[in-house]
Amino acid sequence: MRVINFNPGPAAMPLPALERARDELLDFQGSGMSIMEHSHRGKVYEAVHDEAIALLTQMLDIPATHQVVFLTGGAHQQFAQVPMNFLTPAHPSADYFLTGGWSEKALEEARFYGTPRVAITTQGPDKRYTRVPTQAELRVDPSAAYVHFTSNNTLFGTQWHTFPEVGDVPLVADMCSDFLWRKFDVSRFALLYAGAQKNLGPSGVTVVVASKEFMARGRQDIPKVFRYSVHAENNSLYNTPPTLAIYLARNVLAWIRDLGGLDAVERRNREKAALLYAALDRHAGFYRAPVERDSRSAMNAVFYLPTEALDATFAAEALKAGMAGLKGHRSVGGIRASLYNAVSVEDVRALVSFMDHFVKTHG
Numbered sequence: 001m002r003v004i005n006f007n008p009g010p011a012a013m014p015l016p017a018l019e020r021a022r023d024e025l026l027d028f029q030g031s032g033m034s035i036m037e038h039s040h041r042g043k044v045y046e047a048v049h050d051e052a053i054a055l056l057t058q059m060l061d062i063p064a065t066h067q068v069v070f071l072t073g074g075a076h077q078q079f080a081q082v083p084m085n086f087l088t089p090a091h092p093s094a095d096y097f098l099t100g101g102w103s104e105k106a107l108e109e110a111r112f113y114g115t116p117r118v119a120i121t122t123q124g125p126d127k128r129y130t131r132v133p134t135q136a137e138l139r140v141d142p143s144a145a146y147v148h149f150t151s152n153n154t155l156f157g158t159q160w161h162t163f164p165e166v167g168d169v170p171l172v173a174d175m176c177s178d179f180l181w182r183k184f185d186v187s188r189f190a191l192l193y194a195g196a197q198k199n200l201g202p203s204g205v206t207v208v209v210a211s212k213e214f215m216a217r218g219r220q221d222i223p224k225v226f227r228y229s230v231h232a233e234n235n236s237l238y239n240t241p242p243t244l245a246i247y248l249a250r251n252v253l254a255w256i257r258d259l260g261g262l263d264a265v266e267r268r269n270r271e272k273a274a275l276l277y278a279a280l281d282r283h284a285g286f287y288r289a290p291v292e293r294d295s296r297s298a299m300n301a302v303f304y305l306p307t308e309a310l311d312a313t314f315a316a317e318a319l320k321a322g323m324a325g326l327k328g329h330r331s332v333g334g335i336r337a338s339l340y341n342a343v344s345v346e347d348v349r350a351l352v353s354f355m356d357h358f359v360k361t362h363g
């Protein structure tokens with residue numbers, strides 16, 4: 001029996017994408033072998049690879065100036081690869097907007113390659129982050145090689161609902177935990193990256209969407225395997241890509257298409273977030289949601305019960321009721337409900353009715 005899965009990532013996969021994988025696992029389209037047994041240079045795999053790229057390109061309306069690239073190494077590799085490619089002796093600095101633990105880690109890696117600057121931080125005196133900055137607070141160094149920000153802060157449950165305006169400086173985003181939660185204007189980004197394991201598929205593949213011109217400007221004096229331009233020129237087949245993860249991402253993308261595309265996904269996601277935050281507001285004397293209203297994440301809702309013991313009881317009783325993955329991140333505690341694309345409105349209704357009941361029995 002499958003449970004309702006509120007895991008923060010790796011996270012719930014859409015059931016039709018898994019069922020399709022199950023049905024095709026042993027004999028992919030009459031080829032007599034599983035997709036993971038095919039050569040990455042063969043026609044059978046290449047069709048899957050190109051379909052995944054085409055589906056993504058269509059649903060995000062990715063302009064011809066930009067390209068989808070599949071890499072490995074997760075967001076952690078991107079934390080290093082971005083500065084490795086784009087910090088140069090002429091442009092040793094980049095601006096980082098700090099809004100949580102992941103942007104801090106991205107900054108740390110940039111220090112190996114240049115002199116990145118903290119353009120703003122929203123860290124509070126208790127070391128926590130409960131909001132993203134407003135546009136009025138942002139001051140960007142016009143000579144920065146790029147600006148880096150994290151579009152959704154998975155640990156703290158904050159999200160940029162309007163992307164920052166940074167003038168002519170290339171905009172780079174870590175979109176790990178809200179990529180594909182809705183459609184957005186890709187052309188505003190020089191480069192964005194996301195590990196697949198939230199909205200796109202299993203872990204193992206990282207999707208990069210970047211301007212071709214920007215990738216071409218990357219350093220040529222670094223190993224080829226770290227150059228975006230090399231992977232872009234080779235249609236992400238420079239080395240052996242994570243074929244199974246890309247195949248599963250293809251299944252997830254086909255599921256999004258069949259659901260009605262990203263507009264339908266966004267409607268579902270907004271309805272889910274509205275239901276959950278309404279429950280938190282309804283019981284504000286019991287559940288404490290620390291994030292400022294305008295910064296609330298539609299993907300990760302973080303909240304605290306009156307005591308740590310009650311946090312633990314909540315997560316344990318929820319698990320007994322068939323809802324997994326609600327324990328908060330070890331660094332911040334509390335409860336976190338991750339509402340990625342594969343989580344349905346009905347799943348969130350089940351959580352909300354559990355929350356209502358929990359207040360009655362423990363409030």
Ligand code: PMP
Pocket residue numbers: 008009073074075076077102150152153154155174175176177195
């Ligand atoms: N950035 C964000 C916003 C994340 O949510 C995560 C993972 N939860 C990471 C980076 C790190 O991803 P990985 O472990 O795949 O490198």
